[in-house]
Amino acid sequence: MSANWLDKVNWDERGLVPAIAQEVGSNDVLMVAWMNREALARTVETGEAVYWSRSRNRLWHKGEESGHVQTVREIRLDCDEDVVLLKVEQHGGIACHTGRHACFFQKFEGNAADGTWSAVEPVLKDPHSIYK
Amino acid sequence: MSANWLDKVNWDERGLVPAIAQEVGSNDVLMVAWMNREALARTVETGEAVYWSRSRNRLWHKGEESGHVQTVREIRLDCDEDVVLLKVEQHGGIACHTGRHACFFQKFEGNAADGTWSAVEPVLKDPHSIYK
Numbered sequence: 720m721s722a723n724w725l726d727k728v729n730w731d732e733r734g735l736v737p738a739i740a741q742e743v744g745s746n747d748v749l750m751v752a753w754m755n756r757e758a759l760a761r762t763v764e765t766g767e768a769v770y771w772s773r774s775r776n777r778l779w780h781k782g783e784e785s786g787h788v789q790t791v792r793e794i795r796l797d798c799d800e801d802v803v804l805l806k807v808e809q810h811g812g813i814a815c816h817t818g819r820h821a822c823f824f825q826k827f828e829g830n831a832a833d834g835t836w837s838a839v840e841p842v843l844k845d846p847h848s849i850y851k
Numbered sequence: 852m853s854a855n856w857l858d859k860v861n862w863d864e865r866g867l868v869p870a871i872a873q874e875v876g877s878n879d880v881l882m883v884a885w886m887n888r889e890a891l892a893r894t895v896e897t898g899e900a901v902y903w904s905r906s907r908n909r910l911w912h913k914g915e916e917s918g919h920v921q922t923v924r925e926i927r928l929d930c931d932e933d934v935v936l937l938k939v940e941q942h943g944g945i946a947c948h949t950g951r952h953a954c955f956f957q958k959f960e961g962n963a964a965d966g967t968w969s970a971v972e973p974v975l976k977d978p979h980s981i982y983k
Contacts, residue, residue: 722963722964722965722966724959724961724966724967724968727968737869737883737934739871739880739883741880745878746877746878746879746880747878748871748873748878748880748936750929751869751871751929751934760963763959763962763963763966764962764963793958793959794958794959795955795956795957795958795959796955796957796959796968797882797883797954797955797956797957798947798948798949798951798954798956798957799954800957802869802883802954802955804880804955815930816930817930819930822929822930822931822934823927823928823929823934823936824927824929824930825927825928825929825930825932826925826926826927827856827895827925827926827927827928829856830895830896831854831892831895831896832854833854834854834856834895835856836856836859836928
């Protein structure tokens with residue numbers, strides 16, 4: 720595979736870039752994960768989001784366990800070519816492993832001297848019923 | 852400053868996390884930059900986005916040269932506590948140093964064997980007139 724388009728990406732010293740999944744329609748930022756060359760190539764090939772799991776050290780087809788796959792409608796690259804943005808349809812409406820729509824459910828409240836992060840988005844589905 | 856809320860963030864081995872700036876209203880993803888503890892604390896203190904510039908190795912008050920500052924309306928943290936999401940008002944309507952609204956202006960076209968990244972968003976202002 721020649722795939723010069725993959726060389727355009729500025730992979731970091733680990734061979735990774737952050738990838739943002741943004742929901743088509745709502746434009747909600749659902750999650751951020753990481754991709755290596757193979758993850759990005761597989762995403763293009765399959766039309767579904769494939770990431771690189773740093774914790775499991777392997778390719779991660781998003782939704783492989785939960786069924787909450789992401790159909791990729793568009794792929795963007797930023798000006799520095801070191802961040803990828805996926806515009807996706809989120810199957811099941813749940814991107815987060817906590818059972819929430821999106822991963823960014825903790826909101827900062829307070830001030831710099833005395834702040835807290837509060838969970839402000841509902842759990843749509845019990846994670847125990849998502850992951851057996 | 853006690854600031855336990857800063858300890859909640861999973862800073863990486865460099866003491867950084869990625870920070871996404873998302874536009875209030877449109878929900879457009881404008882850019883991704885990096886933050887260290889001080890950048891996040893200053894962002895909360897000042898109400899304007901302050902990042903850590905990896906290339907310049909110093910705090911970077913977004914818009915300090917261009918005037919394209921970002922007023923921060925909300926700060927979110929993801930489930931793994933290693934990515935920050937800022938909901939911002941983008942002054943001047945231009946977040947990208949190329950003079951575009953947002954940094955994600957390169958769109959993937961083609962397939963895995965033969966793909967290209969095409970600039971699909973207009974330059975709103977000549978960068979030479981933004982940065983003297």
